[in-house]
Amino acid sequence: MTNATTAHNHNGFSAGYHAGEKSLLNSVDCVIFGFWGKELHVLLHRFPYEPYVGDWALLGGFVLPNVSLDEAAQQTVERLTGLENVYMEQVYTFGNPFRVPTDRIITTCYYALLEVEPTLPKLSTQYGATWLPISEVPNLDVVYDHPLMFQKALEQLRRKVRYQPIGFELLAEKFTMLELRNLYESILGRPLDKRNFSKKILKMNLLQKLKEKQKGTSRRGAHFFRFDENRYQELAAAGFLFEV
Amino acid sequence: MTNATTAHNHNGFSAGYHAGEKSLLNSVDCVIFGFWGKELHVLLHRFPYEPYVGDWALLGGFVLPNVSLDEAAQQTVERLTGLENVYMEQVYTFGNPFRVPTDRIITTCYYALLEVEPTLPKLSTQYGATWLPISEVPNLDVVYDHPLMFQKALEQLRRKVRYQPIGFELLAEKFTMLELRNLYESILGRPLDKRNFSKKILKMNLLQKLKEKQKGTSRRGAHFFRFDENRYQELAAAGFLFEV
DNA sequence: ACAAAAGTGTTTATTGTACACCCATGC
DNA sequence: GCATGGGTGTACAATAAACACTTTTGT
Numbered sequence: 086m087t088n089a090t091t092a093h094n095h096n097g098f099s100a101g102y103h104a105g106e107k108s109l110l111n112s113v114d115c116v117i118f119g120f121w122g123k124e125l126h127v128l129l130h131r132f133p134y135e136p137y138v139g140d141w142a143l144l145g146g147f148v149l150p151n152v153s154l155d156e157a158a159q160q161t162v163e164r165l166t167g168l169e170n171v172y173m174e175q176v177y178t179f180g181n182p183f184r185v186p187t188d189r190i191i192t193t194c195y196y197a198l199l200e201v202e203p204t205l206p207k208l209s210t211q212y213g214a215t216w217l218p219i220s221e222v223p224n225l226d227v228v229y230d231h232p233l234m235f236q237k238a239l240e241q242l243r244r245k246v247r248y249q250p251i252g253f254e255l256l257a258e259k260f261t262m263l264e265l266r267n268l269y270e271s272i273l274g275r276p277l278d279k280r281n282f283s284k285k286i287l288k289m290n291l292l293q294k295l296k297e298k299q300k301g302t303s304r305r306g307a308h309f310f311r312f313d314e315n316r317y318q319e320l321a322a323a324g325f326l327f328e329v
Numbered sequence: 330m331t332n333a334t335t336a337h338n339h340n341g342f343s344a345g346y347h348a349g350e351k352s353l354l355n356s357v358d359c360v361i362f363g364f365w366g367k368e369l370h371v372l373l374h375r376f377p378y379e380p381y382v383g384d385w386a387l388l389g390g391f392v393l394p395n396v397s398l399d400e401a402a403q404q405t406v407e408r409l410t411g412l413e414n415v416y417m418e419q420v421y422t423f424g425n426p427f428r429v430p431t432d433r434i435i436t437t438c439y440y441a442l443l444e445v446e447p448t449l450p451k452l453s454t455q456y457g458a459t460w461l462p463i464s465e466v467p468n469l470d471v472v473y474d475h476p477l478m479f480q481k482a483l484e485q486l487r488r489k490v491r492y493q494p495i496g497f498e499l500l501a502e503k504f505t506m507l508e509l510r511n512l513y514e515s516i517l518g519r520p521l522d523k524r525n526f527s528k529k530i531l532k533m534n535l536l537q538k539l540k541e542k543q544k545g546t547s548r549r550g551a552h553f554f555r556f557d558e559n560r561y562q563e564l565a566a567a568g569f570l571f572e573v
Numbered sequence: 574a575c576a577a578a579a580g581t582g583t584t585t586a587t588t589g590t591a592c593a594c595c596c597a598t599g600c
Numbered sequence: 601g602c603a604t605g606g607g608t609g610t611a612c613a614a615t616a617a618a619c620a621c622t623t624t625t626g627t
Contacts, residue, residue, distance in 0.1 A: 109394055111353055111435055150353055150433055154424030178422040178437050180398030189394055191355055191435070193422050280581070281617065303578040305624040524608070525590065547605040548598040
């Protein structure tokens, strides 16, 4: 859209409509993904207001006049987890007038990918938010169109994780090949062959194999790897395409 | 986001902020694509207001309180082309507070795919809109963040056209294999092998070969094809994945 | 020494890519 | 009969998929 002060000439209606009593609100909702073990999880909270008390909901916040959508989304994640500069992607904007019965709210959905460990202290105390495995979400009572938001976010993640190296955002700096594979299996929703997966990933030359090995989980210990961001930038600039 | 009347309890600020004098506006902008010959085109108009008089701009419209984003986008396309029920996809929402200097406007970008022929009568008269080849857009002066909108829309189209049969929206009911290939070449931005392309497309069994042949363009005449929507629905339901 | 997970190669099937000639028709 | 774009098949390369045994090491 163009210039609001002049738009009525151009579009055939005045921009002043919005000053009416039933205003239009903008908000963001965040599908916050975290991964551990063998399954991707999403952070939800119990909705505290009638008539949906106790149902699950995404966390969100209104968009203030001088704050961008991206910032509003970051702030929502930070308020909840204490983490700054989390990897986020915009998913979709939901603007049906009756999606929330009480108000006209236009909500832009984002997903966030974060490493779960550092968030654990803050989470439980302040907002009563809970990590739930993504496979459980379809069985839950979830408010408004949040099920659709979750679905779109997961679909977008599923696509993007295959052509951009964003999966690493969900893992610690050091991770094992098994952890990486479990992550992809959970996001894509199907098993991946152990040998073929590791071949494909390593062939891209984006992972540094560290000397250090994982302790505790097995006698032998699995090698840790590190995603080499600089290397990826170099290769990408030269036309390399990430693909899983 | 959730319930506006109660949200201040929950998010730590009042929902009433929006009643301030500098209100927040919502709009949609449409990247309208049309195809003929060998190149994809986009419909732009000359921006009539200072300080961008004469620059190119996408067509858009404000989002009225009781109209959804999808409807607002449809209406914009209809106002401009006279066409109803055009294929549209939401692309991205732009919400930087200073993206339009004069107002805070949150704009959701859509792309539309339409068959050019039926729009030609209405176009020129009412809005002075012009079809421009997509390869020209980077050389034009385009207002605000509309270049970015165009770019995102084209990227999304490029991706989607490969895994969903949406390209047919840009063609007439009957089209030749050459037209279809030219379309894909223009969208993807690279040449496609004639034989390999037709093999790949026909193997999916989504096209009906018609008896009728194209006249005028060649002595022999190329066969017309028709995209079989029902067939696609059946196959898709059975797990078939479209892919180019 | 043994249990438990880590690590590693080869074979086959599938898909993609490159490429050139004959065909049908209107003039 | 000839000029013009339409239509078709094959050989090779690259990628994906299936599959099982040996290695390491803590107990």
